[in-house]
Amino acid sequence: MPSRLAVLASGRGSNLQAIIEHFDNLARERIAKVVLVASNRADAPALIRAATASIDIASFDASDDGSTLLDLLRKARVDLVVLAGYLKRIPPMVVREYSGRIINIHPALLPAFGGAGMYGARVHEAVIASGAEESGVTVHLVDDAYDRGPIVAQWRVAVETSDTAESLAARVLAVEHIVYPRVIEMVAILQQLEAKTTA
Numbered sequence: 297m298p299s300r301l302a303v304l305a306s307g308r309g310s311n312l313q314a315i316i317e318h319f320d321n322l323a324r325e326r327i328a329k330v331v332l333v334a335s336n337r338a339d340a341p342a343l344i345r346a347a348t349a350s351i352d353i354a355s356f357d358a359s360d361d362g363s364t365l366l367d368l369l370r371k372a373r374v375d376l377v378v379l380a381g382y383l384k385r386i387p388p389m390v391v392r393e394y395s396g397r398i399i400n401i402h403p404a405l406l407p408a409f410g411g412a413g414m415y416g417a418r419v420h421e422a423v424i425a426s427g428a429e430e431s432g433v434t435v436h437l438v439d440d441a442y443d444r445g446p447i448v449a450q451w452r453v454a455v456e457t458s459d460t461a462e463s464l465a466a467r468v469l470a471v472e473h474i475v476y477p478r479v480i481e482m483v484a485i486l487q488q489l490e491a492k493t494t495a
């Protein structure tokens with residue numbers, strides 16, 4: 297049985313698109329499928345991408361204690377929660393129930409250039425301002441603190457001397473689209489193995 301993925305996204309949804317395409321294109325038995333795309337913003341372009349791919353969508357009020365989100369995840373029988381440009385904090389209630397089963401992608405090499413307020417162009421501006429020669433992509437498990445959970449995978453991207461925040465962001469994003477779907481696949485396989493060995 298494929299793992300059931302929920303993707304939470306607040307914005308453009310290019311990672312969501314890469315994830316949908318990756319699992320649609322897998323020739324072998326499908327490891328996972330996106331069963332729900334949910335957003336705190338009813339007008340998020342990510343929801344349009346999901347609807348176009350005939351995936352169930354939902355927008356929800358993220359200002360409660362997490363019960364609305366938890367209800368959505370339970371009803372869709374979600375195995376793994378994937379954050380892809382989701383800008384709200386995951387409430388403790390949801391983190392507890394999905395402990396070890398929520399992953400996020402960050403467009404830099406955590407623990408550097410992460411934490412509250414570090415998203416979008418700000419991340420790449422900070423990397424360039426620091427003079428770092430490398431940036432990259434981090435996939436990590438989500439716990440109660442922003443960008444602090446255990447790291448699952450990282451991929452390095454060189455910072456060129458001519459880089460602007462925009463050019464660096466574009467190169468990092470292209471790597472995200474390759475790395476994230478494959479790491480999700482790996483996490484889903486490991487979850488399935490674990491479920492078999494503990495059954």
Ligand code: GRF
Nearest residue numbers: 308309310311381401402403
């Ligand atoms: C990505 O850079 C991701 O690393 C970060 O938010 C951005 C989302 O982009 N968490 P998109 O909505 O997937 O295009």
